[in-house]
Amino acid sequence: xxxxxxxxxxxxxxxxxxxxxxxxxxxxxxxxxxxxxxxxxxxxxxxxxxxxxxxxxxxxxxxxxxxxxxxxxxxxxxxxxxxxxxxxxxxxxxxxxxxxxxxxxxxxxxxxxxxxxxxxxxxxxxxxxxxxxxxxxxxxxxxxxxxxxxxxxxxxxxxxxxxxxxxxxxxxxxxxxxxxxxxxxxxxxxxxxxxxxxxxxxxxxxxxxxxxxxxxxxxxxxxxxxxxxxx
Numbered sequence: 001x002x003x004x005x006x007x008x009x010x011x012x013x014x015x016x017x018x019x020x021x022x023x024x025x026x027x028x029x030x031x032x033x034x035x036x037x038x039x040x041x042x043x044x045x046x047x048x049x050x051x052x053x054x055x056x057x058x059x060x061x062x063x064x065x066x067x068x069x070x071x072x073x074x075x076x077x078x079x080x081x082x083x084x085x086x087x088x089x090x091x092x093x094x095x096x097x098x099x100x101x102x103x104x105x106x107x108x109x110x111x112x113x114x115x116x117x118x119x120x121x122x123x124x125x126x127x128x129x130x131x132x133x134x135x136x137x138x139x140x141x142x143x144x145x146x147x148x149x150x151x152x153x154x155x156x157x158x159x160x161x162x163x164x165x166x167x168x169x170x171x172x173x174x175x176x177x178x179x180x181x182x183x184x185x186x187x188x189x190x191x192x193x194x195x196x197x198x199x200x201x202x203x204x205x206x207x208x209x210x211x212x213x214x215x216x217x218x219x220x221x222x223x224x225x226x227x228x229x230x231x
Contacts, residue, residue, distance in 0.1 A: 022091035
């Protein structure tokens with residue numbers, strides 16, 4: 001009887017470990033974001049994200065995104081764009097696994113305002129998601145809202161916080177919620193880096209993620225003007 005109990009206990013522990021999707025692991029996201037200004041009103045958004053279930057290994061997701069920004073004024077930006085996402089939905093690695101492939105179209109609107117020294121940004125985004133799971137395909141729609149607050153500490157250092165809610169526009173209304181806090185460093189006038197923590201909450205799991213983000217926002221208007229003149 002004692003041996004049977006120990007066998008059942010060991011089996012239960014193994015089953016529990018086999019089912020956990022990695023919530024107990026610290027994952028990491030390594031990110032690049034760019035806003036490349038090409039005219040007074042237009043800029044090009046560029047983005048690449050490499051996400052891992054663990055800090056330096058165990059691939060989770062590759063995200064590549066681009067878009068065209070229209071700057072209505074300094075505090076309002078409208079964007080339309082496209083993203084490609086490849087996702088390993090399983091924490092565990094096994095031979096022959098198939099990643100989910102996604103082609104995504106999105107539209108977004110950003111509003112900015114300042115209260116005392118606090119810089120606020122409200123981002124509203126709609127997404128049309130075309131998913132290929134390998135054995136089936138699906139089309140899904142989603143809405144997102146992010147409120148972000150930036151607090152300058154010095155000319156070099158700043159704090160950045162945001163909360164973002166994902167709403168599915170089909171079954172299971174709640175998609176996820178992302179809560180983020182980071183220390184930012186201005187490297188040059190148009191580049192910065194952020195070292196942060198993200199709490200990513202789904203309906204059935206919560207993930208802790210370290211984040212390193214590099215932001216580069218060059219002004220390319222002179223380059224494009226020169227090309228136009230040369231043509």
